[in-house]
Amino acid sequence: MSPLSRREFVTMGVAAGAGLVIGFYLPHGSSSAGSGAFSPNAYLKIDADGRITVVVARSEMGQGVRTSLPMILAEELEADWKQIAIEQAGASTLYGDQTTGGSASVRTTWDPMRKAGAAAREMLISAAALKWGVPRASCTAENSYVIHAASNRRLGYGELANQASALPVPTDPPLKQAKDYRIVGKSLPRLDTPFKVEGTAEFGIDFRLPGMKCAVLARCPVIGGRAASFDDKESRKISGVGYVGKIGDSAIAVVADSVWGALEGRRVLNVQWDEGPNKDLNSTAILDGLKKSATGKSATLYSTGDVSKASGRRMQASYQLPFMAHAAMEPGNCTADFRGSSCELWAPTQVPQDVRDSVAQATGLAPDQVKVNVTLMGGGFGRRLEHDYGVEAALVAKAANVPVKVIWTREDDMRNSTYRPASYHLLSATLDGAGWPVAFSHRIVSPSISAQKGQPGDGGVDPDLKDEAALIYSFPSASLEYVDTTTPVPLGWMRSVYALQVGFASESFIDELAAAAGKNPLDYRLHLLAKDEDIKYFDSAWHTARMRGALQLAAEKAGWGEPLAAGHYQGIACFGCFNSYMAEVVEISMENDQPRVHRVVAVIDCGQVVNPNILEQQIQGGVIFALTNALRGQITIDKGRVVQGNFDDYAPIRMNEAPVVEAYFVPSTEAPTGAGEPPVPPLAPALCNAIFAATKKRIRALPILA
């Protein structure tokens, strides 16, 4: 154990402004150890009264990080869970990358949070041993006490906090074995539940500053259009409207005493729009364009063997998916207080550091003059990975010279969002005499989200395709190719990102192959996973054994192959993304030519489960989210405008359409992997495969109810 710099440690304590503090600077990942570039990624405060505060440096959008991350730390700390309180970190330089996305919060903080808790535990034990004058090894930690069993003495963490804070921070403390866990793996109630049912939980939209005004923006209805001119005479007649002005090139802000005043002011605002180059854009033409690009230049994502040399029965099919919207329940919003040489924001954001940097750039401030506080979020699903709300709020506050909360209406959100890219997929396979694929190839045609945002990946491969477009089966020859295209439609990362598209196409096609071979779709998949193998895909390896395990458990729990209720049919699919393995069985009946989903059995292998209660929520939520995508999730564009506007024409699943979702986990003590997004991709193909079982009709384009 090498002690870290005392100076840094003390600085941390002073910065926190607390009397008795244990703070940690831990290397951000093992690779930076010894490089001198330390960045802390955990912070813990223990007060004299024993209260333990864990800073959560990820954003809470419903996925439970304000409970699961503290659990990881508390486990190693040997803390009494009842004493744990949390503090939400805003944008900081202390916690590494604070982006909340990519199903990464648990998997990327697992090691740092465990080490932070373990280091504190070791320091508290040392402090007690010194105080008692007994050998350190004779002391143990348990439930927020250090215990010296031989003399029957014990001291609470609060009583030891001061002494412990004077000790060096160990950088490589011993970590607990999974068999000794008493917090991790338990379905502890979420810490945020009571506030959310009382109505006292403060979301971004609920935040209020003294003297604050409310603003809405009129934005050009045509993608990429601009505001040529505006007349605010009528707007200013509305009671409470104080400021109307242009923000950037394409929006006019209306600022009023209340949200309703701002909305009324906007309603009567007269704007002359310059519709720009996209005024004839429509989504049918975009989808046709994707199809035409399918044979164009591609980047290789994966290749093994030689698909061109395979001989046998040739199969080919194409699939198509539309643009989709996140439609989180809490519409976009952000509050900003601009004070000339500083700006403070209260943002429901998945990227506080990006908001800080973007606001700095847009307002001419330095990043350290911008403070971003992270509020609770009414859903994120990737939409709040964008910085637009924060930048708008800062610009309006600056222009109107008053603290402002910018609110988006539902229609603003639906029509001015960033969308899951539409995509086209060309799949082909060659089957041997027994019907098994000897070659499999998949060409993914989709505009790149990252490239549109000015960050094309290495070799023209969107970095997200590396996390999400797994090939999970072992084929003698296989290729996965990516054809990048461009579109003026704003693109964003939406729950499971490309895995939804790739999983739908590939798992539907596998089902087609099984049908062509006259084989049971479960047996067909298990055959392709039969050999224990690691399929290397960029930086990850997909283990056929883990995929097989998830698939078998799903089949077993769903009663695959057993008699079903009359008129009921099952479909199955599996997929991997964010290092997790997922299998789902969907049970349906057909009513008036439409599928009615009765039951979904969903199995995940995501390594060590931190909180089964929260994981079940993520799986149930992911499945319902995916069902909306599959049945009705479609954004269309006509004359350059997004057609859908509210929950009538972009209609998420309601209780009357919601199936029972049974979640199961493959027991594992492997390090945790992603959980929020992996439940999404298998749902649509499993559902369409069930529809095929019921009707012999193959659905190759989403949404199903188009």
Add this chain to the structure above:
Amino acid sequence: MSVHTAIQFAMADITLRINGSNRKVSVSPETPLLWVLRDTLQLTGTKFGCGAGLCGACTVHLDGAAVRSCSIPVAQTGGKNITTIEGLAANGLHALQQAWIAEQVPQCGYCQTGQIMAAAALLAKTPQPSDEQITQTMSGNLCRCGTYDRIRRAIHRAAGGAR
């Protein structure tokens, strides 16, 4: 340029009976109740989701009936008893709120106050609702986190019965 013309409403003093207390507000009378609750009275437990009566996040009780506060002009609520999530239980937590905690319903939580208000109006009228009655009532309330299974369980729990 399409031409819009403002219709000007005079501000009006309106006395609202909210959660058992009289609250006097001075607002333009066509303002939806939702914004009076949230902006004027700072009762922010009632949420804005769609502004069109489609999602139920803004559900409150008007003389005991569940209504969409985003679609009711405040002037129409004078003299009626308005109950928001903040006043649902006289003291402590309503049985539904307790059941919501026991069943760990919320994920993001944004829609949940509206869900609870819708469920409370149902239970007040139908103390032991069937699955079908729950589905019928609760399908007016959207949840993008997909908590429907748990909402159903929590309503059954609050109703005191196994399903």
